[in-house]
Amino acid sequence: MTPAERLGALAELVANDGLPASRRSDVAGRVLDLLGNCLAALSERPAEAVAATVEEWGGSPQATAIGSATRLPAPSAALLNGVLAHSLDFDDTHLPSVLHPSAAVVPAALAVAEQTDASGPAFSDAVAVGVEVTCRLGMAGYDEQNANSVFFDRGQHATAICGTVGAAVAAGMLRGLSAARLTSAIGIACSMGSGIIEANRTGGTVKRIHCGWAAHAGVVAAALAGNGITGPPTVLEGRFGLLRAFCGDRFDLEAVTRDLGERWESDRIFVKPYPCNHFTHAGVEAALRIRRRDVDPAIITELTLGVPEPVLRTIAEPIEDKRRPLSGYHGAFSGPYTVAAALLGGGGLGLSHADFTDTAVADPARLALAARVTPVADPECTRIFPHQFPAVLTVRLADGTVLEERVRHNLGGPENPLSAADLTAKFRMNARRAVDDAVAAELAALVTGLASDTRPAAITCLLRSAT
Incomplete structure (x- = not known):
């Protein structure tokens, strides 16, 4: 046959x-x-x-x-x-x-x-x-x-x-x-x-x-x-x-x-789980994990978002626009904005439609935090891609403390499924x-x-x- x-x-x-x-x-x-x-x-x-x-x-x-x-x-x-x-x-x-x-x-x-x-x-x-x-x-x-x-x-x-x-x-x-x-x-x-x-x-x-x-x-x-x-x-x-x-x-x-x-x-x-570009999801999940550790966003001085190298062109370039989204729709394709929104607290399962309106992406607190996010290519994430869309988020605090969250398996996938x-x-x-x-x-x-x-x-x- x-x-x-x-x-x-x-x-x-x-x-x-x-x-x-x-x-x-x-x-x-x-x-x-x-x-x-x-x-x-x-x-x-x-x-x-x-x-x-x-x-x-x-x-x-x-x-x-x-x-x-x-x-x-x-x-x-x-x-x-x-x-x-x-x-x-x-x-x-x-x-x-x-x-x-x-x-x-x-x-x-x-x-x-x-x-x-x-x-x-x-x-x-x-x-x-x-x-x-x-x-x-x-x-x-x-x-x-x-x-x-x-x-x-x-x-x-x-x-x-x-x-x-x-x-x-x-x-x-x-x-x-x-x-x-x-x-x-x-x-x-x-x-x-x-x-x-x-x-x-x-x-x-x-x-x-x-x-x-x-x-x-x-x-x-x-x-x-x-x-x-x-x-x-x-x-x-x-x-x-x-x-x-x-x-x-x-x-x-x-x-x-x-x-x-x-x-x-x-x-x-x-x-x-989140109403934004799939390449941003692991970064969002990493940010939510940092938030669950009761980190005050006000004392975050620097964030590095490591992603697969091919993903950068979608969620990180040009960096000036990704840190200051041009619209709510544009914000859904921004690594810096989605990380900032998740750290400050979004709706739904972590981010919702309300986080991607023109008003939401113009929020001064979110923009200030997004300005501190630097996306980079991460070798391990690049190796895993595209079987997963992984990310690693490294956060430096004002007192010099460094926190890291690495998400190898996307929430919603077979290795990390959503619950009923x-x-x-x-x-x-x-x-x-x-x-x-x-x-x-x-x-x-x-x-x-x-x-x-x-x-x-x-x-x-x-x-x-x-x-």
């Missing part, structure tokens, strides 16, 4: 036989996290623009668009919900591929599950396999020697490309497609995935729609396969297949199927921006029941009536 056929066979097997309860429960945590991110992003301009666009399209009322009482065609709902999921860059991340798998796969699965009135376990299984396919394709394009993604190195957004295929698999499972038609859905989706990351370099909001478009395209690919359109079984490895087209000769085909069904690449997914209480706290922090606490609690209870008796349609019904 070709790699695409092996993925299609796994998807059919799981759809028929189901997954263990533990893996379904893991999916429920990801869904809860994603729905919170969606609710928190409802007022973001990209989401508003996409909502206006899909409303212009119209069509059959099949699935819920979060934040609206109006139901849309399943591809349109997947598009809008995927945009919401990724708009705040608060969605989960697979390392070392640096993919955001849930934001592409869950919106597609949620739309088709509502359309087909699927059960909670069927939905959970589809999400699990779709996310796994996404992560494995991302790893096929990961260059171990150079420790980077070939997709990104060539200017492509791996999430938008690989996530389209994962979304198609999840949607196809929920439509009851056979292994052969699931393979065709993969073949079709490989012609639809796309995403250019020039906006990361020079600006633009288009990146925020990439996960939504992946979800949309995945739903369409599965529908086309279900209605008889076929895709090439060699679509991944062929002379003109996805991996050679996007990665040239720099891909690892075995990563797609190695230990398939036995080892889950998706176990390497990290949930973000932390996941719920993050969800409620996000959901509070759109719904009251009673609705948030009811949503959380429904999502927890996905592994057993909750139907996804019950969740979308509540979202539709409450927002």
